[in-house]
Amino acid sequence: MKEETRKLLELIKSQVDLEERDPHRLRWNFDQLYLSYPSTGPLKMRKEPDAPAPAYWIVTPDSSQEKVMLFFHGGLFSMGSTHSHQYLCQQLSQITGRSIFSVDYHLSPEHPFPRALEDGINSYHWLVEEGFPARDIVCTGISAGGNLALSTVLALKRMDENLPQAVVALSPLLDLSFPVVYQHLKDVKDWIDYHALHKLLDTYLQGQDPGNFLLSPVYGDLEGLPPIFLQAGSCELLLCDVKRFRDQAMEQEVKVNMEVWQDMFHAWQMFPTILAEAEQSLESVGKFVQDLVD
Numbered sequence: 001m002k003e004e005t006r007k008l009l010e011l012i013k014s015q016v017d018l019e020e021r022d023p024h025r026l027r028w029n030f031d032q033l034y035l036s037y038p039s040t041g042p043l044k045m046r047k048e049p050d051a052p053a054p055a056y057w058i059v060t061p062d063s064s065q066e067k068v069m070l071f072f073h074g075g076l077f078s079m080g081s082t083h084s085h086q087y088l089c090q091q092l093s094q095i096t097g098r099s100i101f102s103v104d105y106h107l108s109p110e111h112p113f114p115r116a117l118e119d120g121i122n123s124y125h126w127l128v129e130e131g132f133p134a135r136d137i138v139c140t141g142i143s144a145g146g147n148l149a150l151s152t153v154l155a156l157k158r159m160d161e162n163l164p165q166a167v168v169a170l171s172p173l174l175d176l177s178f179p180v181v182y183q184h185l186k187d188v189k190d191w192i193d194y195h196a197l198h199k200l201l202d203t204y205l206q207g208q209d210p211g212n213f214l215l216s217p218v219y220g221d222l223e224g225l226p227p228i229f230l231q232a233g234s235c236e237l238l239l240c241d242v243k244r245f246r247d248q249a250m251e252q253e254v255k256v257n258m259e260v261w262q263d264m265f266h267a268w269q270m271f272p273t274i275l276a277e278a279e280q281s282l283e284s285v286g287k288f289v290q291d292l293v294d
Contacts, residue, residue, distance in 0.1 A: 018196035074143030095286030146172025233264030
């Protein structure tokens, strides 16, 4: 692992204490970490007052008004916001040429499953009702947001609705049962660990079966899903789950692209101004989206 990567990883660990019991303090620390790395270009963010859940449009000068990325932020279902992810959304808009519609889904522990998923489904329906056809929507998310992007699509499939053009899931959480074997993985150099992850996500589950495919997309029927783009870091705790999902999608003849970035940790894509690998990985997202066939 490069020195600058190691230092950033240590900084994240020192600033985001996943053992913090006060959800408001945890959220503030999480947001402040990401907001301490500013953007490098023009950014326009506007709240959408008519959306079914709190949501924002984020666009850059060349953003298409016809094609959209429905975006779900990260934060283990308990933290995060459009505010803290605005620079990632800016980058996504620049590299894909699309408008970003970012949803501030309701967080746990105040709002456990299925509230966040309902926000995702309702936001997709709202975009369609506003005139965006499914073929012009890409469901996108990072970390827990990657889970929501895929869970939303699986829910839409179960409802027999038109599915979005594609899904982009960056460092997604795909199996919320977290097999105990992950405590013993030797190559992991991540800012999340098994114990803290399990404890924090219990506030989202609150007794629900993690084997439910709407909680853990790795257990879903993936046949017929649109093209999927996955990214994970080689040092991520949950890399195994992303690989499992990729393999199952391929078995169901889903078109799936997966990239594993060497020496990268969970959600490294959030730091394109200081990690070359983050900037390059987002360029890969842009190429995938721009190459989609209408």
